[in-house]
Amino acid sequence: MNRNSAFSYLCNACGLCCHNKVITLSPYDVIRLARAARVSTREAIDRFTIRRGSVLKFSDRGACVALEGTRCGIHSGRPLACRLYPLGIERIEDAHSEKFVKLEPAAGSLGVYGIEGDVDDFLAAQGVDEYLAANARYASLLAVFRERIAATIDFDRVEPREFWRRAVREALAESNYDTNPLIDAIFDAGGIGDIAEAEVITAHIQRLAEKIRCESNAEMLAAAAVMLAVSLGYSPAEVQQPNP
Numbered sequence: 387m388n389r390n391s392a393f394s395y396l397c398n399a400c401g402l403c404c405h406n407k408v409i410t411l412s413p414y415d416v417i418r419l420a421r422a423a424r425v426s427t428r429e430a431i432d433r434f435t436i437r438r439g440s441v442l443k444f445s446d447r448g449a450c451v452a453l454e455g456t457r458c459g460i461h462s463g464r465p466l467a468c469r470l471y472p473l474g475i476e477r478i479e480d481a482h483s484e485k486f487v488k489l490e491p492a493a494g495s496l497g498v499y500g501i502e503g504d505v506d507d508f509l510a511a512q513g514v515d516e517y518l519a520a521n522a523r524y525a526s527l528l529a530v531f532r533e534r535i536a537a538t539i540d541f542d543r544v545e546p547r548e549f550w551r552r553a554v555r556e557a558l559a560e561s562n563y564d565t566n567p568l569i570d571a572i573f574d575a576g577g578i579g580d581i582a583e584a585e586v587i588t589a590h591i592q593r594l595a596e597k598i599r600c601e602s603n604a605e606m607l608a609a610a611a612v613m614l615a616v617s618l619g620y621s622p623a624e625v626q627q628p629n630p
C-alpha cells in the first residue's frame with residue numbers, strides 16, 4: 387500500500403492491540419512518552435521501557451504498562467508504532483521510499499477496517515509525519531557514527547563481520563549488556579520541561595554528535611550505532627552502508 391491506497395480504521399478502544407507486542411522505540415518516541423507523562427526522559431525510560439529505552443515495556447500479564455483499563459494512559463505521546471497501527475511501515479529500495487502493510491488484528495479486536503479514506507488521511511489523523519520527520523533528523527547521526535568508527539578502528543587488523551556481529555549482539559541483548567553511555571544518551575534527551583520540542587531535538591542531536599566525535603572505543607560506538615539504527619527502523623546491516 388502507498389499513501390494513496392484506500393484505507394480507514396475505526397478504533398473502538400477495546401485495548402486488545404495494546405497486549406503482547408514488541409514495540410521498538412526511537413529517541414523521539416521517548417521524548418513524546420516523557421512529555422505525555424510529564425516526567426523526564428530518564429523517568430520515562432525507567433517507567434515505560436526495557437532494553438535501555440529502546441523497547442516499550444509490557445507487564446507479565448501481557449498488557450502495555452501505559453494501558454489504563456482499555457485506554458492508553460499516554461495517548462498524546464503514544465509511540466509511532468501505536469499511531470501507525472493497524473498499519474506497519476517498510477522502507478523499500480532506498481531509505482527515502484516507503485510502503486505500508488496491513489497488520490493482523492488482535493484476536494477479538496473491535497477495530498473496524500474500511501476504505502472511507504486513504505492511507506495519507508489515516509496518517510495525518512494519527513500525527514505520524516512529525517514522528518517520521520524527527521526520526522529522519524536522528525538518522526543524520528548514523529553518518530557521524532560511521533565516520534567516527536572508521537577513524538577509530540583498523541579493519542585490516544580487525545575482522546569486520548565479527549566486529550559488527552558483536553555490535554549487534556551487544557545492542558540487542560535483553561540483559562547483561564555492557565555499560566554504554568552513548569546508548570544511554572540516545573534515549574535520554576535530558577530534562578525537557580516546557581522547552582519547545584524542536585529545540586529539545588536540536589540540542590539532543592548536537593550533544594549526541596559531540597559525544598560520538600569524542601568517543602574512541604570502537605565497540606561502544608558500533609553498539610550504539612546499531613541501537614540507534616534499529617530504533618529508527620533500519621536493519622543493523624544498514625549501519626555499515628553509506629547513507630541509509
Ligand code: SF4
Pocket residue numbers: 403404405450451452453454457458459460461464465468
Ligand atoms: S503506548 Fe498506549 S497505544 Fe501504545 S501499546 Fe501502550 S497503551 Fe497501547
